[in-house]
Amino acid sequence: MERLDKRVAGSLTRFYVVALCVVAMLTISGLFLIRRAINRLNHDSRIVNVAGRQRMLSQRLTKLAVLKTTGIPHRDHADAAALLDQWKNSHQQLASRKLPVGGRLVVWKSQALDSMFAALNPVFDSLFVQLSNAAGDSTPVRDRQLALGHVLDKEQEYLAGMDRIVYQFDRENVGRLENLERIEWILDIMTILVLFAEGLLIFRPVVNTTRRVVRMLTESENALQQSNEKLKETNRQLVVAQNELLRVEEEKYALQLAEDRVRAAALIEGQEEERKRFALELHDGIGQMLTALKLHAEKLKSVQFHEEKHQKQFGRLTALVQDIIQTTRQVSFNLMPSVLSDFGLQAALKLLCGQTAEASGIRIDFAVVADDSVKLERAVETGLYRIAQEALNNAVKHARATHIDMKLHQNHHLLTLEIADNGKGFLISNLNTEPAPPRIHQGIENIRTRTQLLNGHLEIISKVDSGTRLVIRVDL
Missing domain, CATH: 1.20.120.1730 (Four Helix Bundle (Hemerythrin (Met), subunit A))
Known part of the structure; x- marks a missing residue:
């Protein structure tokens, strides 16, 4: 041939x-x-x-x-x-x-x-x-x-x-x-x-x-048929071996996903513990010292200054100390709000909406339909609070929204957190390719990771110039 x-x-x-x-x-x-x-x-x-x-x-x-x-x-x-x-x-x-x-x-x-x-x-x-x-x-x-x-x-x-x-x-x-x-x-x-x-x-x-x-x-066709029979048997054996390899790879991939999830959970838990420790240090350490500094400064108000400019400088110093105390409290609250551990998720979300609305000037409505008899685990409350915090931050800084709605639905079997804004929105298909600031993509990825760690489901609904709606469902 x-x-x-x-x-x-x-x-x-x-x-x-x-x-x-x-x-x-x-x-x-x-x-x-x-x-x-x-x-x-x-x-x-x-x-x-x-x-x-x-x-x-x-x-x-x-x-x-x-x-x-x-x-x-x-x-x-x-x-x-x-x-x-x-x-x-x-x-x-x-x-x-x-x-x-x-x-x-x-x-x-x-x-x-x-x-x-x-x-x-x-x-x-x-x-x-x-x-x-x-x-x-x-x-x-x-x-x-x-x-x-x-x-x-x-x-x-x-x-x-x-x-x-x-x-x-x-x-x-x-x-x-x-x-x-x-x-x-x-x-x-x-x-x-x-x-x-x-x-x-x-x-x-x-x-x-x-x-x-x-x-x-035509003369070589018979020889080829015999060879084909042998090849068919060999192919059957190869298919069995291939299926076994696929099964092993799937198990290996599933194990790797589980390890990644455990590693991410441990990392987030460590972050929360570190935030809690740092918040306590700010509140009990620096916060107390600043409060003491404010009290000592207020005692000096009765002192008569010889020059009016010294009196004005002392007033600005007192106001600066008060601003530092307020900023320290706000940073401590953002790191680990005490209301979350004292009063639960509903109170923490309501306070978060109020503070964000006051700081940004955006109207934020919070509604809750929940069964008070159902107690959530600490990890679930912390995860949902961080998700809400990240979503509000994206809507305020990147979406140019003027109105935000937050709803919390909870019963014995399902907990649903929904955050919707009337901002500029985006195309879901371009989430990983559009030339947007990396902070937007990082925020979405943080929300998705925390939702997966809660064994929940994240749904993102958005269109250009039609706002964005995030729906997080957690099976209780």
């Missing part, structure tokens, strides 16, 4: 490539000639139209000159000067063999046409001068009548010359078409000859070789 393939390839490839190249060259040549002929026909038709228009313009200019000279009332209000300029420009373009067509400059070669235009140029120049005099408003009546007489004398000679030019254009066009037709016939005959040679030297040997190959393939 290998020797046969080499023999067939060596004997047929050269003929086949040569035949294809010749056919391709003939085809491309025919297409090029046809395309060129079409372009020339378009150009020739444009040239003939312009030449025919020259006859019409000369007759119209003569008519306008007659009407203006004799004073006959008429409705033709065309601008004679503009028509004269157009007539002159077209004549110069035709005589110089440079006619603009469709943004391009059409150029042609014809000694006969050059001779005709050279013979017609004196007649045209004389007509142009006399038509300018006859159509001019400042020309005396006597001179205008003389100019009109000259125009009438020369008009027939100009029209006859333009007729000869138009007929010459047409004869040359017909000659080019006849020449193209002869070339096309030659190309068609050559293509037929090449195809005949291809069938005789290529396709006939291919048919004979194919017949031999088919006979050899």
Whole structure:
């Protein structure tokens, strides 16, 4: 089989490539000639139209000159000067063999046409001068009548010359078409000859070789069937082994996901513990020292300062201490709100909405429908509080919202937290690809991770300029 393939390839490839190249060259040549002929026909038709228009313009200019000279009332209000300029420009373009067509400059070669235009140029120049005099408003009546007489004398000679030019254009066009037709016939005959040679030297040997190959393939079919039976058995064994490998990989992937979830849970739990410790340090350490500093400062209010500016500086210092105390309390609350551990999730979310609305100036409505008899685990309360905190932060800083709704639904089996805003929204499909600030994507990922750690389900509903709604469902 290998020797046969080499023999067939060596004997047929050269003929086949040569035949294809010749056919391709003939085809491309025919297409090029046809395309060129079409372009020339378009150009020739444009040239003939312009030449025919020259006859019409000369007759119209003569008519306008007659009407203006004799004073006959008429409705033709065309601008004679503009028509004269157009007539002159077209004549110069035709005589110089440079006619603009469709943004391009059409150029042609014809000694006969050059001779005709050279013979017609004196007649045209004389007509142009006399038509300018006859159509001019400042020309005396006597001179205008003389100019009109000259125009009438020369008009027939100009029209006859333009007729000869138009007929010459047409004869040359017909000659080019006849020449193209002869070339096309030659190309068609050559293509037929090449195809005949291809069938005789290529396709006939291919048919004979194919017949031999088919006979050899038929003889080897029985051996291939036996080999196929053995391969089927081997394939069945491979499929069993592959299924076993897939099962092991799935178990390994599931174990890895579980490990990642445990690791993330431990990391978040450590973060919460560290936040709690840091919040206590701020509240019980720095907060107490700042409170003591405020008390000592207030005792100094009774001291009389000698200068008023010292009194003002002391007032600003007291206000600054109060701001630092308030900021410290706010940071401590954000790290670990005591109301969450003292009064539960509902009170913490209500307080969070109030503080966020006061700080941002955005209207935030909080509604709760919950069964007070159902006690939530500490991890669930903390996770949902952090989710609400992250969602409010995204809506205030990135969504440009003016109104936010937060709803908490809770019963014995299901807890649902819903946060909706009327901000600018986004496309869900572009969540990981759109050129948005990384903080938005990080916030969404934090919410998704915390929801997964609670064994919950996150639903994001958003459209551009239609706001965003987050729905977190936790099975209790």
